[in-house]
Amino acid sequence: MRLALNRLAVAITAMVALAFLVPLAGVTRQLAHDRALGDARQQAAAMVTALAVDSSPALLARAVASTAAGGAGRLAVHLPGSAPIGVSHAAAADVAAARGGRSFTRTDDEGLIYLQPSVLDASQVAVIEVFVPSDELYRGVWPAWLALAGLAIVLVAGSTLFADRLGSRTVRATRDLADVTRRFGAGDLTVRAEPKGPPELRDAARNFNAMADNLRERMDAERELAADLSHRLRTPLTALRLDADAVPPGPVADRLRQAFDVLDAELEAIITGARLSASKRTAQETDLVEALADRLAFWSVLAEDQGRHTRIVGGEQPVPVPIPRGELILAIDALLGNVFAHTPEGTPLQVTVSEHGLIVDDAGPGIRDPEAAVRRGASGAGSTGLGLDIAQRVARAAGGRLEIGYGPLGGARVYLMIVPTSLRSL
Numbered sequence: 451m452r453l454a455l456n457r458l459a460v461a462i463t464a465m466v467a468l469a470f471l472v473p474l475a476g477v478t479r480q481l482a483h484d485r486a487l488g489d490a491r492q493q494a495a496a497m498v499t500a501l502a503v504d505s506s507p508a509l510l511a512r513a514v515a516s517t518a519a520g521g522a523g524r525l526a527v528h529l530p531g532s533a534p535i536g537v538s539h540a541a542a543a544d545v546a547a548a549r550g551g552r553s554f555t556r557t558d559d560e561g562l563i564y565l566q567p568s569v570l571d572a573s574q575v576a577v578i579e580v581f582v583p584s585d586e587l588y589r590g591v592w593p594a595w596l597a598l599a600g601l602a603i604v605l606v607a608g609s610t611l612f613a614d615r616l617g618s619r620t621v622r623a624t625r626d627l628a629d630v631t632r633r634f635g636a637g638d639l640t641v642r643a644e645p646k647g648p649p650e651l652r653d654a655a656r657n658f659n660a661m662a663d664n665l666r667e668r669m670d671a672e673r674e675l676a677a678d679l680s681h682r683l684r685t686p687l688t689a690l691r692l693d694a695d696a697v698p699p700g701p702v703a704d705r706l707r708q709a710f711d712v713l714d715a716e717l718e719a720i721i722t723g724a725r726l727s728a729s730k731r732t733a734q735e736t737d738l739v740e741a742l743a744d745r746l747a748f749w750s751v752l753a754e755d756q757g758r759h760t761r762i763v764g765g766e767q768p769v770p771v772p773i774p775r776g777e778l779i780l781a782i783d784a785l786l787g788n789v790f791a792h793t794p795e796g797t798p799l800q801v802t803v804s805e806h807g808l809i810v811d812d813a814g815p816g817i818r819d820p821e822a823a824v825r826r827g828a829s830g831a832g833s834t835g836l837g838l839d840i841a842q843r844v845a846r847a848a849g850g851r852l853e854i855g856y857g858p859l860g861g862a863r864v865y866l867m868i869v870p871t872s873l874r875s876l
Contacts, residue, residue, distance in 0.1 A: 464602075475598055478595065486588075494580050497510075497514070497566075505529065510527050510529070525580050528545050528576060534579070539581040561587055563579060564580045623652075627651060642658075642659050643658050643659055694706040736771055741778050742765065761801070764804045778844065788810075789812045797812055800857075807866045811859045812861040817862045849869040850868040852864070
């Protein structure tokens with residue numbers, strides 16, 4: 451934008467400079483021509499005075515030699531019936547035409563010839579010739595043109611610099627606003643624009659801030675609604691827990707109580723996470739390895755009951771990721787739950803965790819249409835169609851993506867690629 455403003459300033463100033471300086475250059479050339487012609491006329495007028503005093507050849511020769519033009523060999527007097535006195539450059543036809551009683555000029559490549567008739571008596575007319583060479587005719591024109599060209603350059607450069615200084619404020623304000631909108635679009639809901647620059651940009655910044663505040667308020671309201679809905683589940687959960695407590699002691703009762711404890715903890719985490727404001731949520735960070743270990747402890751009970759061999763690869767070092775714990779758990783449960791929901795019992799699975807994310811492989815039939823699998827609400831297996839879409843949104847929020855394909859076990863491979871906090875700062 452700054453370069454475009456500078457180009458516009460150069461174009462406008464150059465057009466204005468040309469509009470004034472080109473005619474001025476022509477006027478300068480004409481002034482030099484008129485000055486040289488005026489000097490020639492003065493030289494001729496001096497000789498007319500000498501002819502009026504005495505027209506003898508000897509006196510005229512001395513008068514011609516005493517003038518500047520005559521001394522330079524550029525002045526001559528043509529008397530009737532005699533040779534020219536001085537150095538002549540005019541053709542005989544031009545001299546004869548001047549004897550007709552009118553003065554005129556003749557211009558050629560060598561310069562300008564000025565012929566001035568002077569009446570000696572009723573029957574005789576003398577002609578004074580003054581020659582102005584080309585270098586003398588336009589003397590000083592080139593320096594004047596160079597000065598005009600320098601003036602044009604100074605005007606263009608000055609106006610461009612002035613426009614650049616004026617435009618830098620606008621360009622800086624535009625860049626800052628663009629950077630703020632880019633960061634906001636990338637998920638930083640706390641960023642706000644500083645109103646500066648021209649009135650239009652200040653108004654745009656204020657409107658952006660109002661929009662961002664309104665969006666955060668709406669998101670927080672939706673989070674509160676989700677928390678309220680989750681809290682409403684506590685009542686039926688409490689009733690079910692009472693029924694579970696009535697079950698006679700044994701493995702079934704223990705498993706039911708453990709499931710209720712886990713479900714109660716999950717509801718508490720959902721309610722706590724949902725009530726966090728947008729600014730606090732964006733600053734949260736979770737250890738992927740710790741969250742995965744927590745969820746594997748929950749799913750391992752079901753895997754043992756179904757006879758699924760589960761292999762864990764990696765996880766020796768913590769992997770901090772910029773995702774709230776509740777959202778990361780949702781993504782992990784979506785990937786693991788997808789295996790349990792869409793593969794037969796006894797199908798083995800492998801979970802690989804590294805600094806680049808989480809990979810879940812199984813030995814099931816695989817996913818034939820990966821695009822449809824992540825389309826929200828679309829499912830070909832009788833489910834809600836939200837699981838993989840949730841995982842995909844979590845990956846994108848962390849600067850990564852969700853990849854679906856076939857793994858080494860022969861079935862589906864779902865890769866939750868997440869950029870860890872340590873790599874995002876590089």
